[in-house]
Amino acid sequence: MEEKKKFGDYRDNEEVLRIEDLVVHYETIDGVAEALNGINLTLRRGEALGLVGETGAGKTTIALSIMHLLPVPPSHVIQGKIYLDGKDMDEMSKKELRDIRGKKVAMIFQDPMTALNPVMTVGTQIAEVVRLHDHVSKAEAMLRAQEMLRIVGIPETRANEYPHQFSGGMKQRVIIAMALACDPEILLADEPTTALDVTIQAQVLELMRNLQRDFNTALIMITHDFGVVADICHTCAVIYAGEIVEYGTLEQIFDNPQHPYTKGLFGSLPSLDKDVERLDSIRGLMSDPMDLPKYCSFYDRCDFCSEECKKCNPRTVEVEPGHLVKCVKFHDKEGAAV
Amino acid sequence: MSLLEVYNLKKYFNTPRGKLHAVDDVTFTIDQGETLGVVGESGCGKSTLGKTILRLTEPTAGKMIFDGKDITAMNKRQFKPMRQDMQMIFQDPFASLNPRNSVKTIISEPMKIHHTVPKKEIGARAEELMDTVGLARRYAETYPHELDGGRRQRIGIARALALNPRFIVCDEPVSALDVSIQAQIINLLMDLQEQHNLAYMFITHDLSVVRHISTRIFVMYLGQVVESCATKELFATTLHPYTKALLSAIPVPSLHNRREKIILKGELTSPIEPKECCRFAVRCQFAREECFASVPPLREISPGHNVACHLVEEINGIHSTTTTAQ
Numbered sequence: 172m173e174e175k176k177k178f179g180d181y182r183d184n185e186e187v188l189r190i191e192d193l194v195v196h197y198e199t200i201d202g203v204a205e206a207l208n209g210i211n212l213t214l215r216r217g218e219a220l221g222l223v224g225e226t227g228a229g230k231t232t233i234a235l236s237i238m239h240l241l242p243v244p245p246s247h248v249i250q251g252k253i254y255l256d257g258k259d260m261d262e263m264s265k266k267e268l269r270d271i272r273g274k275k276v277a278m279i280f281q282d283p284m285t286a287l288n289p290v291m292t293v294g295t296q297i298a299e300v301v302r303l304h305d306h307v308s309k310a311e312a313m314l315r316a317q318e319m320l321r322i323v324g325i326p327e328t329r330a331n332e333y334p335h336q337f338s339g340g341m342k343q344r345v346i347i348a349m350a351l352a353c354d355p356e357i358l359l360a361d362e363p364t365t366a367l368d369v370t371i372q373a374q375v376l377e378l379m380r381n382l383q384r385d386f387n388t389a390l391i392m393i394t395h396d397f398g399v400v401a402d403i404c405h406t407c408a409v410i411y412a413g414e415i416v417e418y419g420t421l422e423q424i425f426d427n428p429q430h431p432y433t434k435g436l437f438g439s440l441p442s443l444d445k446d447v448e449r450l451d452s453i454r455g456l457m458s459d460p461m462d463l464p465k466y467c468s469f470y471d472r473c474d475f476c477s478e479e480c481k482k483c484n485p486r487t488v489e490v491e492p493g494h495l496v497k498c499v500k501f502h503d504k505e506g507a508a509v
Numbered sequence: 510m511s512l513l514e515v516y517n518l519k520k521y522f523n524t525p526r527g528k529l530h531a532v533d534d535v536t537f538t539i540d541q542g543e544t545l546g547v548v549g550e551s552g553c554g555k556s557t558l559g560k561t562i563l564r565l566t567e568p569t570a571g572k573m574i575f576d577g578k579d580i581t582a583m584n585k586r587q588f589k590p591m592r593q594d595m596q597m598i599f600q601d602p603f604a605s606l607n608p609r610n611s612v613k614t615i616i617s618e619p620m621k622i623h624h625t626v627p628k629k630e631i632g633a634r635a636e637e638l639m640d641t642v643g644l645a646r647r648y649a650e651t652y653p654h655e656l657d658g659g660r661r662q663r664i665g666i667a668r669a670l671a672l673n674p675r676f677i678v679c680d681e682p683v684s685a686l687d688v689s690i691q692a693q694i695i696n697l698l699m700d701l702q703e704q705h706n707l708a709y710m711f712i713t714h715d716l717s718v719v720r721h722i723s724t725r726i727f728v729m730y731l732g733q734v735v736e737s738c739a740t741k742e743l744f745a746t747t748l749h750p751y752t753k754a755l756l757s758a759i760p761v762p763s764l765h766n767r768r769e770k771i772i773l774k775g776e777l778t779s780p781i782e783p784k785e786c787c788r789f790a791v792r793c794q795f796a797r798e799e800c801f802a803s804v805p806p807l808r809e810i811s812p813g814h815n816v817a818c819h820l821v822e823e824i825n826g827i828h829s830t831t832t833t834a835q
Contacts, residue, residue, distance in 0.1 A: 225687035338776050368550035368714065370773045373758035377772055395687060398760025425764045439692035440762055441721035443744070449699070450721070452692030456657060
């Protein structure tokens with residue numbers, strides 16, 4: 172299958188990003204919101220990782236941590252390290268970080284309507300990134316901007332137009348062009364197609380898939396839509412209440428989900444091919460990040476919970492090679508797939 | 510007799526650049542206890558259609574009959590009692606609730622306006638409604654901003670149910686919600702329909718949701734219905750090229766049975782003063798001269814399955830003689 176072929180491509184590549192035990196809290200008047208509670212992730216060149224979770228799970232906080240764009244206050248990195256190409260980002264100076272943003276790590280934001288400057292032409296906006304990082308002349312930067320527009324399927328003659336002259340899907344293409352203008356190693360896409368219609372979403376996803384393959388960029392695709400992950404990613408991490416509860420390849424997550432939350436998410440989706448009388452919804456709501464339990468944070472909503480679950484915070488267990496599950500049920504099943 | 514009959518409904522808006530054809534010549538019926546799914550992308554006129562039926566905007570032309578009464582030309586006073594039977598659930602659970610009112614006040618308001626329940630009993634009825642939609646009574650005195658999207662949408666549903674309506678327009682009621690909450694609300698809506706024999710007009714852009722909840726579907730493109738039939742039929746034999754593209758464009762959360770994607774060229778054209786031709790033609794891979802020459806009528810291709818496309822027989826290899834619907 173196509174997936175299999177893609178799978179072999181990136182696995183031998185070098186690691187471009189490693190996140191170790193990242194803990195981020197937001198300190199607010201009402202208390203401390205525990206946004207991220209020990210995130211571990213690695214990303215290789217050419218790998219596309221899907222980060223799936225619901226509102227408030229901490230997806231965007233992960234992306235902003237990697238960019239070092241978390242607002243301080245209210246956010247505080249309590250512990251954890253982020254390594255970019257093996258270099259500890261905490262030890263980088265402000266200037267080094269500035270050089271990295273947009274050059275080495277680029278980000279695509281969810282809302283294409285607000286991510287562009289309304290009083291600058293799109294060409295100038297793309298050229299600005301190029302000039303900042305590649306130190307070329309204005310004219311050269313503009314040429315590069317036009318080339319990028321062509322790559323994302325916009326006629327270069329439109330470089331002199333303003334964002335309001337573009338439709339939603341076209342604006343998102345402009346943002347993708349801007350993000351890729353400096354040939355980044357890592358692309359963070361935060362719900363890039365959520366604001367778009369399905370037929371336009373299909374266009375943008377196809378574009379991103381092709382560009383990711385051609386440029387061999389490492390991609391983190393943040394989304395709440397398993398469909399988007401199936402379309403574009405190699406690996407997938409499911410986040411719940413600031414923790415990765417399940418991680419694996421697409422085959423492992425889609426064909427053999429193990430964590431009750433992942434199973435619940437799949438059960439909640441109405442299908443296009445299967446007839447289901449009633450959706451298996453997950454009961455209740457996500458725990459308040461200001462008031463997380465000391466044990467498994469999914470306990471209250473879990474159909475499989477037992478007394479055992481209340482005794483400790485679950486460990487992350489490798490149930491089969493590369494397939495990680497954070498659930499008490501698997502504590503004694505290390506290495507054995509169920 | 511159908512609960513709601515709509516004939517040749519049109520809604521045009523005046524804009525500086527000309528008339529915007531938001532809803533153009535739409536005809537349909539909805540029976541008691543049935544769900545009609547209306548599917549389309551942003552700007553196709555599906556929300557305007559819902560609002561026009563409830564007389565929240567005035568129709569430009571056409572006829573609407575609810576429960577045997579012509580509601581098209583009713584004035585405000587005449588229409589007020591009709592509203593008890595026709596309610597709406599809105600897409601945005603943040604914008605559709607008054608932030609200054611408590612949950613209980615919001616749910617009570619329709620009963621106060623329509624005097625359907627004696628004043629003394631309104632409070633109790635509101636609490637009953639909260640039970641019905643699965644909202645704990647301890648939230649009665651809270652305000653919308655204190656609650657999450659799923660709970661707010663439950664308030665909107667309770668408010669819509671307050672007058673015991675027979676027909677509810679659900680305008681993207683689950684689009685703003687997370688999937689696990691979305692499933693809860695869809696289940697709730699389906700339970701309520703069964704208990705109260707409600708008719709829904711379910712407006713959405715999400716074909717998998719609409720497949721789950723609807724008995725019949727119609728697909729809209731730039732104000733017009735391009736395909737309409739029973740839900741099962743639509744997914745088994747998709748005929749219109751737009752519906753096919755729409756179906757194939759949905760990201761499927763599975764690694765198996767993956768559909769081949771039809772990637773449409775271009776984007777929605779402007780609905781302002783549209784040309785007298787097939788509105789989908791510019792994006793259609795099959796489009797020919799005749800598609801740009803005249804508007805394709807909605808024709809019954811097989812019993813109950815209507816398609817507006819000149820080339821539908823040719824594209825799908827259908828040879829039988831056909832009759833014109835409408």
